[in-house]
Amino acid sequence: MDRRRAIRGRGITKCFGEVVALDGVDLDVARGQIHGLVGPNGAGKTTLLGLLLGLAVADKGRLEILGTAVGRGPAAVDGVAGFVDGPGLYPSLTARQNLAALAALYGRDAKTMPIDEALDQVGLTDVADDRAGGFSLGMRQRLGLAAALLTRPRLLVLDEPSNGLDPAGKQHVHGVLTGLASNGTSVVLSSHRMDDLEALCSEVTILNTGRVVFSGPLSKLAAEHRELDYRLVTSDPAQARRLAGETAGIVVKEQPGSEHLVVRALVPALDALVVRLVQGGVALRELAPVVSPLEAAFLALTEQPEAGA
Template sequence: GLLGPNGAGKTTVLRMLMGLLLPSAGELRVYGHPVTPGAPVLSRIGSFVEGPGFLPHLSGARNLKLYWAATGRPAAYARLDEALEIAGLGAAVHRAVRTYSQGMRQRLAIAQAMLGLPDLLVLDEPTNGLDPPQIHAMRDVLRRYARDGRSVLVSSHLLAEVEQSCDHIVVMHRGRVVADGAVADIVAGGGQASFRVDDPERAAQVLGEARSVSGVEVDGQWVYAELNGTPRSEALGWLVRSGISVESVGPRRRLEDAFLQLVGEDTTP
């Protein structure tokens, strides 16, 4: 996942990945190869960065075939049936695009990016304009695509969706990378741990007695604490040895909390 406030440089990075822009300094490499306009490695990248332009009077399938023909590559390399199966368009692919819902148009755009089954799929706001059921369906599409070892890079302003869909994220702010790592690590970093217990007052007392722990709070059956570097597993051991039943343990923060801490609360993704 690629995250950042408006103006952070996300779309610029994506356009450089596709060879549409050249970096003003340094070099961009994908799979070890430099990315420049027309570079061979670009054939390993499929993309959906700006609103797709389909011919509304033609079927989805016909639009995809015309697009692939324009690339100059052999029709057999398109792997059209496989891309359509992953995208889940079903029989709608034979209907005129003008009859498509927004969700179906987005799926067709993703199918277009998937043609040839590239190693890397680059998507800018793939769930833009979709309702919750459509977003859920799009998440399944992207997971199916990545299932066979391919990579999907998604830029999105829907932080909860990125948290559910991605296993690794990069956070940009003012043109620079401010965080890069597994979603779980970024969410957990610097945040409070949460414990759901049967005796929250006793749990708060046990945690509060530890020299490394601060900021202990009780909220119903939940106890929150700043562990300040102490592993959650160690804090869990303290509670269990004190006879406290612990139902769940995890970070208190959501990705949104981590994002706001990294880039400031006066920004929007």
């Protein structure tokens, strides 16, 4: 067993009747890593998260979690916490009472559990005595995260943790997750928010129809991917267009009436264009992918139509 990895899965297969939800999936997550799980609806993400949480078992393959080989009966490995398909809460109970009820399910006295610490960690101290039934979606997500943190897990498994969060709430949750990872907790999170995954994750696994179509660092994904469209805003659009047209490997995309320029290129050609702009006295005010590298790769690898296509 590899003690350096929080998760090691090989050939994981799970079927529901004739439906193959996971088909020979390999998964590696290092300790202290935030690992993203990406894929279209029906790709197998929820099934895989359920296996990690001990809610189901694989039909075939090997799975080790926190150095423990997972057996053939549903059972959560000690040190794992999280939620899938949204956190389960008691709407008639307050936030604090929900966590106390969870402590009771663990067979623990609520007084010995870090309930107030967990509420403070997710920014819910001010509403700790409000009923969860009146919480917004984002507040329920944060309470679910507090419930997962109650046992101080070594592996945190989260399904769409940013659902319903406003910008401040999202920033707060991001801070919690990065702080946990820096202290050695591994995090696996599924999300349709590519900006969240790019901000948080060092590695991602992309699933499509139950199979892994990519797994590895985001930097490798961007480097291996096809050309991207980039938006350029400069001090001299006409001169920038002329220089772009003269640079090898750059394709200028027509944007009638627009003051900005959109080009399609690989990174080396884009670098060459930036050098030419600077040498030509053209100030570069903005340079960004029209679609993020992760989103572009996701669309290409899962054969999803790009926006506007």
